[in-house]
Amino acid sequence: MNFLASSIESLGTKVVGWFTVAYGMFAFLAQAGLLLLDRTTWNRATFDVVIKQIYFTAVQILHVFLGYTLVISWLIITIILSTARDFGLTEFASEMTIRVLVLELLPFLTALFIALRSGSAINTEVALMQVNNELDALAHCKVPPMQFEFLPRLIGGVISVVTLAGLAGLLAMLMGYLAIYGINTAGFEPYTQTIAKIFDFEIMAGLIAKCALFGLAVTLIPVTAGLETPKKLFMVPVSVLRGMMRVFFAIVAIEVVSLALKYI
Amino acid sequence: MTAVADLNDDVARVALDLPLRANLSALDNIALIPLYQRHYGAAESVQQAQAMLDQMGHAEIALLRDPDMTPAQRFVTKLARALILKRPRLVIDRPGAMLYDVPYPAFIRQLATQAGMTGTWEIFDFSWNQALYKE
Numbered sequence: 156m157n158f159l160a161s162s163i164e165s166l167g168t169k170v171v172g173w174f175t176v177a178y179g180m181f182a183f184l185a186q187a188g189l190l191l192l193d194r195t196t197w198n199r200a201t202f203d204v205v206i207k208q209i210y211f212t213a214v215q216i217l218h219v220f221l222g223y224t225l226v227i228s229w230l231i232i233t234i235i236l237s238t239a240r241d242f243g244l245t246e247f248a249s250e251m252t253i254r255v256l257v258l259e260l261l262p263f264l265t266a267l268f269i270a271l272r273s274g275s276a277i278n279t280e281v282a283l284m285q286v287n288n289e290l291d292a293l294a295h296c297k298v299p300p301m302q303f304e305f306l307p308r309l310i311g312g313v314i315s316v317v318t319l320a321g322l323a324g325l326l327a328m329l330m331g332y333l334a335i336y337g338i339n340t341a342g343f344e345p346y347t348q349t350i351a352k353i354f355d356f357e358i359m360a361g362l363i364a365k366c367a368l369f370g371l372a373v374t375l376i377p378v379t380a381g382l383e384t385p386k387k388l389f390m391v392p393v394s395v396l397r398g399m400m401r402v403f404f405a406i407v408a409i410e411v412v413s414l415a416l417k418y419i
Numbered sequence: 420m421t422a423v424a425d426l427n428d429d430v431a432r433v434a435l436d437l438p439l440r441a442n443l444s445a446l447d448n449i450a451l452i453p454l455y456q457r458h459y460g461a462a463e464s465v466q467q468a469q470a471m472l473d474q475m476g477h478a479e480i481a482l483l484r485d486p487d488m489t490p491a492q493r494f495v496t497k498l499a500r501a502l503i504l505k506r507p508r509l510v511i512d513r514p515g516a517m518l519y520d521v522p523y524p525a526f527i528r529q530l531a532t533q534a535g536m537t538g539t540w541e542i543f544d545f546s547w548n549q550a551l552y553k554e
Contacts (some may be wrong), residue, residue, distance in 0.1 A: 198458055200455055203461055280442070284440075287438055288436050288437065289440055289441065296451065297455070297456055298455045303451070
């Protein structure tokens with residue numbers, strides 16, 4: 156009986172914990188959203204920090220990211236093409252390449268890439284700021300941490316994931332064309348027709364929304380996880396661990412929901 | 420000491436529990452105030468911050484970040500940040516905890532006598548350190 160009671164109690168504590176975390180995240184998001192609508196937020200200082208964030212999140216890693224996209228795309232395209240040839244489905248190869256790579260795999264991998272590089276850094280930095288009282292110091296100086304530290308990271312994350320996933324998609328489409336038709340213009344018309352057929356308004360809007368949600372997940376979750384850190388230095392690794400686990404589950408959940416909405 | 424932390428908004432505090440932003444230089448830490456409070460442009464804010472450091476005789480620390488500073492340099496940056504807030508009162512809270520590499524009463528006195536320093540600086544320190552201020 157005691158075991159049953161303690162199990163229920165522990166489950167209840169966990170559920171309450173999840174709800175508290177979710178509430179904290181949505182409250183933070185609502186606060187950020189309201190601040191976005193406030194005209195005073197859009198001053199030169201905030202704009203400069205947003206530009207800096209985009210530079211650190213997207214521009215600084217561009218060459219590594221494009222190299223990684225090139226390798227992954229080349230491998231997947233080769234696998235799709237050889238499988239399509241084996242099954243006599245060559246005419247579907249270009250559509251399959253675009254659907255698998257551009258719509259699903261590359262946005263997912265971009266989000267993972269940004270999460271591992273920038274998300275973990277954001278989580279650690281915010282946790283350290285929390286532990287070292289730096290946020291209290293900013294508050295004492297009446298420098299709003301939301302405008303100076305958090306909002307630029309959220310905006311930078313969303314813009315970075317959307318643009319990097321877009322760039323990766325363009326690169327993959329170019330590679331797909333080269334792999335299927337080679338260096339000539341013979342396949343230009345059928346290939347562009349396939350692209351036009353796939354990318355209707357609904358798919359484009361869904362893709363942009365999915366990438367924006369990925370961008371939000373890889374920045375919002377680390378920020379809120381960092382802010383939850385108790386003021387003890389040894390809790391920083393725990394905060395990063397929790398934050399990155401949540402980011403992973405959020406990215407997977409977004410991908411699963413997007414697939415379900417598209418194909419079920 | 421809780422009373423010091425609870426001082427109201429018209430007090431600019433220099434304290435161990437109000438650290439600098441670790442990944443910003445001394446100049447950027449000070450420039451944040453005119454940038455976000457008075458909405459000056461970035462260049463003008465940096466200029467004001469540099470002028471403050473010049474006035475305090477520590478222009479050389481402008482580009483240093485917190486971990487690269489000596490305790491005295493860190494204190495000077497915190498003091499410059501507090502001064503640029505332009506609040507009616509300035510409280511230095513337990514200076515001994517921040518200035519452990521210099522004889523601090525003399526160091527603070529020297530900073531206070533720099534040209535152009537206005538207002539009264541209040542020092543909150545432990546009673547057993549009172550003797551140090553009489554030297």
